[in-house]
Amino acid sequence: MTCDFLELAAPGVRGLTPYQPGKPESELAREFGLDEADIVKLASNENPLGPSPRALAAIQACLDHLHRYPDGGGYLLKSKISEKFGLPLDGITLGNGSNDLLDIIARTFLTSAHNAVMSAHAFAVYPIATQAVGAELRVVPANAPDHEQPYGHDLAAMRARIDERTRVVWIANPNNPTGTWLDPAALEDFVAGLPPTTVCVLDEAYIEFMDPALRPDSLHWVARYPQLIVTRTFAKAYGLPGVRVGYALAHAQVTDLLNRVRAPFNVNTPALVGAAAALDDEDYVARGVANNRAGMAQWQQGLRALGLGWLPSAGNFLCVDLGRPGLEVFKALLPKGVIVRPVANYGLPNFVRITIGTERENAIALRALGEVLGR
Numbered sequence: 001m002t003c004d005f006l007e008l009a010a011p012g013v014r015g016l017t018p019y020q021p022g023k024p025e026s027e028l029a030r031e032f033g034l035d036e037a038d039i040v041k042l043a044s045n046e047n048p049l050g051p052s053p054r055a056l057a058a059i060q061a062c063l064d065h066l067h068r069y070p071d072g073g074g075y076l077l078k079s080k081i082s083e084k085f086g087l088p089l090d091g092i093t094l095g096n097g098s099n100d101l102l103d104i105i106a107r108t109f110l111t112s113a114h115n116a117v118m119s120a121h122a123f124a125v126y127p128i129a130t131q132a133v134g135a136e137l138r139v140v141p142a143n144a145p146d147h148e149q150p151y152g153h154d155l156a157a158m159r160a161r162i163d164e165r166t167r168v169v170w171i172a173n174p175n176n177p178t179g180t181w182l183d184p185a186a187l188e189d190f191v192a193g194l195p196p197t198t199v200c201v202l203d204e205a206y207i208e209f210m211d212p213a214l215r216p217d218s219l220h221w222v223a224r225y226p227q228l229i230v231t232r233t234f235a236k237a238y239g240l241p242g243v244r245v246g247y248a249l250a251h252a253q254v255t256d257l258l259n260r261v262r263a264p265f266n267v268n269t270p271a272l273v274g275a276a277a278a279l280d281d282e283d284y285v286a287r288g289v290a291n292n293r294a295g296m297a298q299w300q301q302g303l304r305a306l307g308l309g310w311l312p313s314a315g316n317f318l319c320v321d322l323g324r325p326g327l328e329v330f331k332a333l334l335p336k337g338v339i340v341r342p343v344a345n346y347g348l349p350n351f352v353r354i355t356i357g358t359e360r361e362n363a364i365a366l367r368a369l370g371e372v373l374g375r
């Protein structure tokens with residue numbers, strides 16, 4: 001007799017939709033008989049410069065030790081983070097990507113008796129992490145399309161949805177997929193005004209790409225506001241999405257709780273040594289940021305020439321307004337070897353999200369986009 005496993009699943013899991021990753025190059029090559037080397041993947045907000053040479057050297061040097069478990073306390077990497085940002089070691093939690101940390105935070109603070117608040121059009125892992133543990137998800141309408149941060153987080157509306165059962169509020173700054181960001185003073189007011197029963201997760205996955213003038217003073221806020229958890233990643237500007245490593249910065253007591261939930265050895269050895277080396281590779285990060293700035297200008301000029309609009313972005317991607325279904329354009333670009341990201345699942349059916357690539361990749365993708373749109 002077969003059983004209905006859906007019936008057996010935890011109630012929160014039954015309604016989940018799996019996270020949709022960017023389409024891998026290998027899959028596209030198989031489907032269309034393309035040479036993988038010719039494919040331009042601008043779908044996962046990766047660093048187009050390849051991994052940091054210093055990180056690569058450190059990873060290669062650790063391979064002889066893979067018969068040993070990783071350092072479960074992540075001492076080397078945590079020390080480097082502590083030193084770089086002037087933060088105490090007991091305020092750092094390491095994750096298998098920052099995704100892992102979002103999940104750990106949800107499991108630490110949320111139950112079926114609680115709720116989490118997030119903005120519409122915000123990162124897709126927040127609903128998964130929230131609902132998997134059976135908590136109620138409160139999705140707050142975002143800014144109107146004519147706002148200076150269109151589709152961005154509306155902090156006042158989010159504050160209004162927080163009640164005594166709200167244990168977590170998810171904030172992405174800049175947000176994926178919109179690229180929108182928050183005014184630092186307004187964000188600090190929001191954090192300072194939270195009830196003592198709510199933890200605020202400030203997801204700064206793209207912070208290194210942000211113009212320093214727009215960045216909040218979030219690392220200092222961690223000391224000032226004990227309810228604040230800042231999450232960051234080595235997957236974007238540090239160029240290491242393939243090994244999976246991120247970190248959370250928080251009050252020591254919060255950090256202690258997160259480390260109770262964290263799986264033992266959640267960060268593997270290549271990730272630990274690669275991230276520690278990447279943190280020192282300031283030249284690599286600077287080159288990535290400079291490439292991003294130049295690529296943003298190239299894309300904006302190209303999009304303007306195609307008569308297309310886009311949302312303001314502080315990240316390494318642009319959310320492009322096609323005025324027609326993004327899924328169709330995504331599909332039409334595939335045989336041309338270009339992968340972008342449709343974002344209908346984010347409530348933005350007429351947009352696609354395009355990662356800023358190298359100058360060459362941007363030029364190829366812009367040409368293909370023009371061909372698909374007949375412009």
Ligand SMILES: Cc1ncc(COP(=O)(O)O)c(C=O)c1O
Pocket residue numbers: 044045096097098099100123172174175176203205232233234235241245246
């Ligand atoms: C806003 C945001 N947060 C977190 C992540 C997760 O990054 P990772 O788990 O690779 O560190 C991403 C990845 O795309 C993201 O866009």
